[in-house]
Amino acid sequence: MSQNHFAELAQQAVKHTLERGATDAECTIVEGNEFSVNVRMREVESLKQAGSRNAGLRVLIGKRAGSAYTSDLSAEGIERMVASALELAAITSEDPHAGLPDPGELGAISADLQLYCSDVGRIETPAKIDLAREAEAAALQADPRITNSEGGSFDSRLGRRVFANSRGFVGEYRSSYCSLAAVPVAREGDSMERDYWVSMARSFAGLARRPRSCRSRFAPSGRTQGRNPACAGRV
Amino acid sequence: MSFSESFFSSRFAITRGDLESYLSEALCQGGDYADLYFEYLSTSNISIDESIVKSATQGVSLGVGVRVIAGERTGYAYSDDLGPEKIRQAAHVAACIAAGPARVEKTPLEEGRRRNLYPVLTAPHETAFLERIELVKRADAAARAYDPRIFQVQASYADSLRHVMVATSAGVLSFDRQPMARLGVAALARQNGIAPQRGYAGGGGRVELSFFLEEKTPEHFAREAARQAIVQLDAVDAPAGETTVVLGPGWPGILLHEAVGHGLEADFNRKKVSAFSDRIGQQVASPLCTVIDDGTIRNRRGSLNVDDEGNPTQRNVLIENGILRGYLQDALSSRILRASPTGNGRRESYEHIPMPRMTNTFMLAGESDPAEIIRSVPKGIYCANFAGGQVDITSGNFVFAASESYLIEDGKLTRPVRNATLIGNGPEALRYVSMVGNDLQLDEGIGICGKEGQSVPVGVGIPTLKIDRMTVGGTA
Numbered sequence: 117m118s119q120n121h122f123a124e125l126a127q128q129a130v131k132h133t134l135e136r137g138a139t140d141a142e143c144t145i146v147e148g149n150e151f152s153v154n155v156r157m158r159e160v161e162s163l164k165q166a167g168s169r170n171a172g173l174r175v176l177i178g179k180r181a182g183s184a185y186t187s188d189l190s191a192e193g194i195e196r197m198v199a200s201a202l203e204l205a206a207i208t209s210e211d212p213h214a215g216l217p218d219p220g221e222l223g224a225i226s227a228d229l230q231l232y233c234s235d236v237g238r239i240e241t242p243a244k245i246d247l248a249r250e251a252e253a254a255a256l257q258a259d260p261r262i263t264n265s266e267g268g269s270f271d272s273r274l275g276r277r278v279f280a281n282s283r284g285f286v287g288e289y290r291s292s293y294c295s296l297a298a299v300p301v302a303r304e305g306d307s308m309e310r311d312y313w314v315s316m317a318r319s320f321a322g323l324a325r326r327p328r329s330c331r332s333r334f335a336p337s338g339r340t341q342g343r344n345p346a347c348a349g350r351v
Numbered sequence: 352m353s354f355s356e357s358f359f360s361s362r363f364a365i366t367r368g369d370l371e372s373y374l375s376e377a378l379c380q381g382g383d384y385a386d387l388y389f390e391y392l393s394t395s396n397i398s399i400d401e402s403i404v405k406s407a408t409q410g411v412s413l414g415v416g417v418r419v420i421a422g423e424r425t426g427y428a429y430s431d432d433l434g435p436e437k438i439r440q441a442a443h444v445a446a447c448i449a450a451g452p453a454r455v456e457k458t459p460l461e462e463g464r465r466r467n468l469y470p471v472l473t474a475p476h477e478t479a480f481l482e483r484i485e486l487v488k489r490a491d492a493a494a495r496a497y498d499p500r501i502f503q504v505q506a507s508y509a510d511s512l513r514h515v516m517v518a519t520s521a522g523v524l525s526f527d528r529q530p531m532a533r534l535g536v537a538a539l540a541r542q543n544g545i546a547p548q549r550g551y552a553g554g555g556g557r558v559e560l561s562f563f564l565e566e567k568t569p570e571h572f573a574r575e576a577a578r579q580a581i582v583q584l585d586a587v588d589a590p591a592g593e594t595t596v597v598l599g600p601g602w603p604g605i606l607l608h609e610a611v612g613h614g615l616e617a618d619f620n621r622k623k624v625s626a627f628s629d630r631i632g633q634q635v636a637s638p639l640c641t642v643i644d645d646g647t648i649r650n651r652r653g654s655l656n657v658d659d660e661g662n663p664t665q666r667n668v669l670i671e672n673g674i675l676r677g678y679l680q681d682a683l684s685s686r687i688l689r690a691s692p693t694g695n696g697r698r699e700s701y702e703h704i705p706m707p708r709m710t711n712t713f714m715l716a717g718e719s720d721p722a723e724i725i726r727s728v729p730k731g732i733y734c735a736n737f738a739g740g741q742v743d744i745t746s747g748n749f750v751f752a753a754s755e756s757y758l759i760e761d762g763k764l765t766r767p768v769r770n771a772t773l774i775g776n777g778p779e780a781l782r783y784v785s786m787v788g789n790d791l792q793l794d795e796g797i798g799i800c801g802k803e804g805q806s807v808p809v810g811v812g813i814p815t816l817k818i819d820r821m822t823v824g825g826t827a
Contacts, residue, residue: 156622182406
């Protein structure tokens with residue numbers, strides 16, 4: 117889909133929301149493509165590739181706010197999102213601090229922050245698999261006590277975020293991300309330890325291909341918590 | 352309800368023929384197994400802060416995930432569009448993992464026997480929003496009324512209704528309607544000269560809205576959160592070193608979930624990266640310990656009629672009288688280990704590859720009177736509540752933050768202790784369990800378990816437990 121399409125869609129949703137009685141509205145549309153491959157004990161273990169889009173809307177009726185989101189960007193889906201957000205803005209409390217920035221506060225940064233690098237999108241799948249394979253192989257060869265592995269992996273993500281509000285702002289930016297990681301497991305006698313090496317960058321060129329320094333990072337394999345659901349929208 | 356009346360069939364006009372054709376497409380390059388996971392998720396969130404209902408959100412996401420397994424390899428793709436072309440495209444991408452002629456014999460889709468562990472006629476998500484907003488307002492008022500030292504309250508209510516359908520090349524066709532709701536309250540207390548202290552309580556499950564009106568009211572959670580915050584005002588720093596730890600019943604079962612549960616997930620064991628690998632039949636806990644994972648408890652947060660691979664959940668004995676009996680299986684691991692699936696294949700959403708996960712994990716009650724357990728400890732720590740914890744399943748090392756704990760001195764609970772951390776090792780910690788209470792409790796329905804970036808709702812529980820040796824890391 118063209119970039120103009122999303123900007124238009126977001127502006128239309130905002131316009132439509134105002135027509136339905138909102139004082140202010142802001143709409144975000146996000147599009148993303150993800151790829152990930154994991155190679156374990158030198159064999160491809162998993163490969164995932166997909167794209168998705170969704171829209172979110174925040175509505176103000178005076179000092180009351182309501183929000184809604186949808187993964188259905190059809191006219192019908194957007195209409196349902198608008199109605200949902202308006203329904204909520206009618207029944208939340210007045211919040212003296214609620215509101216959108218003044219038009220004078222809005223604007224764009226002229227510099228390129230280099231959040232997006234096109235080289236990430238140009239790497240072919242076989243090359244990504246080879247990188248993951250090399251990362252794991254390097255870890256497996258590092259020491260005879262490295263006898264097992266949770267694999268080497270390559271992940272990449274390309275995204276685009278479009279934002280429009282009722283104060284006249286419309287803008288968008290693209291983003292890219294890629295990472296290369298290895299998770300070796302060492303064994304000596306009965307004791308086993310794992311550790312991680314990972315490089316993350318916004319450009320493929322910026323990715324470290326081999327450990328420059330082997331800083332360890334504690335990334336627990338399992339974690340449970342009883343508060344603050346990490347994942348908004350999921351209960 | 353038959354397939355033709357099911358959500359995806361009636362709303363999106365998906366037929367059995369469609370499902371079979373997508374599965375064939377997924378297996379066109381070969382492979383041993385394929386499945387489709389359709390999900391339609393509606394959610395609502397309401398939160399109150401500074402006594403103002405500042406935000407409320409509702410939304411919908413839908414999509415389908417297509418998976419192909421070839422040997423130990425998994426190919427995965429998904430689409431947020433249920434149009435036939437998009438699903439075929441996803442199937443095609445997932446198929447890339449396999450190479451060679453199709454090897455799977457066509458198995459006609461057959462609906463499994465249906466049951467309903469959460470017979471919720473009207474899901475909370477389907478009720479009037481005003482009724483649900485009332486819950487957070489009541490929680491806010493009750494927490495503030497509990498004690499004048501409570502100066503800030505945040506309450507949040509969230510619910511969801513998820514429709515899922517799973518079709519597999521092994522012929523499984525299942526669908527489910529999964530309601531969920533939870534209410535949580537956080538309260539901050541202050542007193543001159545003492546840093547503000549926080550208390551938190553919450554709960555819910557696969558229940559009707561009446562659960563919050565009749566069984567566990569907003570006032571119940573609010574008072575509990577406020578009580579915890581007030582208790583902490585008088586707390587002293589935790590002592591550091593090895594000591595006797597008594598865990599209170601219910602939510603402290605999170606220790607069981609981390610210390611033992613994750614290490615028993617079959618994916619880690621099949622790859623031999625778990626501290627519990629190759630230890631089936633061995634003594635891994637004191638003979639007083641029997642640990643169960645049960646996805647079939649009515650209305651519980653961790654329960655499911657069928658797991659996210661279409662297999663019925665069940666009651667699985669993980670540790671029996673201290674002996675390791677079994678692992679938590681998903682479709683892939685059970686194929687490789689030639690074990691039966693245990694109904695533990697779960698995923699966060701259609702965008703995620705399923706993995707073996709826990710459901711409701713708990714230890715069976717023992718014979719000791721909880722009061723007797725505390726009386727038996729000359730010096731130690733009693734942990735009534737935890738904020739959270741984590742484990743490295745390879746070394747087995749875990750760490751927990753206790754949000755409410757007390758010193759035990761001469762068999763009595765004396766002073767509250769602030770933010771004690773417990774440190775231990777999974778395969779060792781339960782060997783030191785010397786007393787098990789007769790008071791098994793499950794938590795109130797608040798747990799979220801994260802693994803490899805995927806969050807799923809779970810339940811935990813234990814009776815009062817005495818652990819003779821554990822490291823307390825002092826105040827965090």
